[in-house]
Structures are given as C-alpha cells and as structure tokens.
Amino acid sequence: xxxxxxxxxxxxxxxxxxxxxxxxxxxxxxxxxxxxxxxxxxxxxxxxxxxxxxxxxxxxxxxxxxxxxxxxxxxxxxxxxxxxxxxxxxxxxxxxxxxxxxxxxxxxxxxxxxxxxxxxxxxxxxxxxxxxxxxxxxxxxxx
Amino acid sequence: xxxxxxxxxxxxxxxxxxxxxxxxxxxxxxxxxxxxxxxxxxxxxxxxxxxxxxxxxxxxxxxxxxxxxxxxxxxxxxxxxxxxxxxxxxxxxxxxxxxxxxxxxxxxxxxxxxxxxxxxxxxxxxxxxxx
Numbered sequence: 395x396x397x398x399x400x401x402x403x404x405x406x407x408x409x410x411x412x413x414x415x416x417x418x419x420x421x422x423x424x425x426x427x428x429x430x431x432x433x434x435x436x437x438x439x440x441x442x443x444x445x446x447x448x449x450x451x452x453x454x455x456x457x458x459x460x461x462x463x464x465x466x467x468x469x470x471x472x473x474x475x476x477x478x479x480x481x482x483x484x485x486x487x488x489x490x491x492x493x494x495x496x497x498x499x500x501x502x503x504x505x506x507x508x509x510x511x512x513x514x515x516x517x518x519x520x521x522x523x524x525x526x527x528x529x530x531x532x533x534x535x536x537x
Numbered sequence: 538x539x540x541x542x543x544x545x546x547x548x549x550x551x552x553x554x555x556x557x558x559x560x561x562x563x564x565x566x567x568x569x570x571x572x573x574x575x576x577x578x579x580x581x582x583x584x585x586x587x588x589x590x591x592x593x594x595x596x597x598x599x600x601x602x603x604x605x606x607x608x609x610x611x612x613x614x615x616x617x618x619x620x621x622x623x624x625x626x627x628x629x630x631x632x633x634x635x636x637x638x639x640x641x642x643x644x645x646x647x648x649x650x651x652x653x654x655x656x657x658x659x660x661x662x663x664x665x666x667x668x
Binding site for chain 2: 400402404412413414437440441443444447448450451454455457458461464465468472484487491494495497498501529532533534536537
C-alpha cells in the first residue's frame with residue numbers, strides 16, 4: 395500500500411487487527427432491473443449523440459462552404475451507410491429525449507415508487523419505438 | 538503474505554482530505570444540465586421536424602430555409618445548448634470512469650476544446666449561410 399488512497403481502504407477491526415474494508419458490490423452481482431439498463435443506455439445514447447454532432451457539423455459546414463461540398467455531404471447521408479447512421483442517430487436522440495424527460499421528473503421528486511419506475515421505464519421504450527417509426531415513416535414519405 | 542493488509546503511508550486521512558473538497562461549482566453545472574435539457578425539449582422537436590422538412594433538399598433550399606431570422610435564432614440556440622449540454626454530460630462520464638489525474642485532466646480539456654470548436658464551426662456556418 396504505497397498510495398495514501400489505499401490507506402483509506404484499510405482499517406482496524408475491534409480486535410485491533412488491520413483488515414481490508416469491505417467493498418460494495420458492483421454491476422456484475424446485480425440482476426438487471428429495467429431502470430439500471432435504461433440508466434446505462436441513457437449515458438451510452440448521450441455519448442453516441444456526441445459522435446452524431448460530427449454529422450450535424452459536417453452538414454452545416456458543407457452547406458456554408460459550397461453547393462459541391464453540400465452535395466457530397468447530402469450524398470453520403472443518402473447512402474446506405476449514411477441512412478444507417480441517421481437511423482442510429484434518430485433512435486439515440488429519441489431515446490435520450492424520453493429517458494431525459496424521465497430524469498427531469500425524478501429531479502422534481504416524481505416517479506420513485508416501486509411499480510411506477512418500472513412502468514415509466516417500459517413507457518420510455520414504447521415511446522421510443524413508436525416515435526422512431528412515426529418519424530421515419532413521415533421522413534421517408536417526404537424524402 | 539503479499540496481500541495482508543498493512544500500512545506504510547503515514548499521512549492521515551484528514552491530511553489527505555484537507556484542501557481537496559468541493560470546487561463549489563458543481564450545483565451550477567448540475568442545474569445547467571437540467572435547464573438545458575428542458576430547453577432542448579422544444580428545440581429538439583423543432584429540429585427533428587426541420588430535418589424531415591429538409592430531407593433530400595437542394596443547397597438552394599437549405600440556404601433559403603436558413604435565411605429566416607427565426608430559423609437562424611433557433612439553430613443558434615440549438616447549437617449552443619446542445620454542445621454545452623454535451624460537454625457537461627461527457628465531463629460527468631470522464632469524472633466517473635477516469636481515475637488517473639493526468640489522464641482525467643487531459644481528456645477533460647480535450648472534451649471542452651472539441652465541444653467548443655464544433656460549436657463554433659456550426660455557429661459560423663449558420664451565420665455564413667443565413668446572413
């Protein structure tokens with residue numbers, strides 16, 4: 395134990411003997427309730443949207459640069475890979491949107507009761523699926 | 538026994554903790570993330586509709602769309618809010634999972650720099666198209 399931080403993990407028991415303090419259990423020992431999965435996915439979708447901002451930036455910069463640059467960006471977005479990325483981006487955005495609303499409700503003190511947080515979790519998944527389908531149906535019909 | 542508990546650091550936990558308390562701006566950042574989330578609710582809905590509206594649009598159509606003052610204002614609001622919200626969110630992830638001080642500082646600064654740079658590129662593009 396060369397690091398002072400490790401010293402905090404060592405203590406004396408009632409016999410005066412040095413022992414390692416117990417560590418709290420982590421992810422691998424819990425079953426996966428829906429709230430835990432959604433919490434992790436909220437973070438993951440946020441990070442994915444961070445990468446997605448590169449697409450937005452490229453599109454805007456291309457539009458500001460020249461019609462040719464814009465055509466290249468628009469062509470990529472319309473390609474199979476581009477549509478796949480756009481689809482993933484839309485799912486991440488819509489999911490993060492709904493889980494974000496759920497987090498805001500929690501921040502105001504609502505929705506902590508046992509059956510309620512499971513139900514709102516399921517509602518988030520259903521709302522994400524329905525909204526994604528609706529957005530793509532409308533989007534592809536006007537494309 | 539290599540793993541037997543032993544202490545060869547003589548600094549007390551109190552000595553270690555002194556001067557390493559809260560930086561006192563955590564609440565502001567926490568609140569900013571939430572307020573930005575609230576602002577992003579209508580902005581995101583508007584943006585998704587705009588993206589649908591612009592699906593397959595030509596360069597001319599996008600330029601014409603961006604020249605509306607309201608579109609420009611909403612785009613700028615969306616860009617500023619999104620990138621600040623993103624930077625704060627990623628900062629949380631960095632602080633939760635990176636424990637090496639030097640790496641944490643480097644990644645935090647890189648996060649800020651990249652978010653600011655992308656936001657500036659988007660803002661300048663919107664202004665250049667719209668003005």
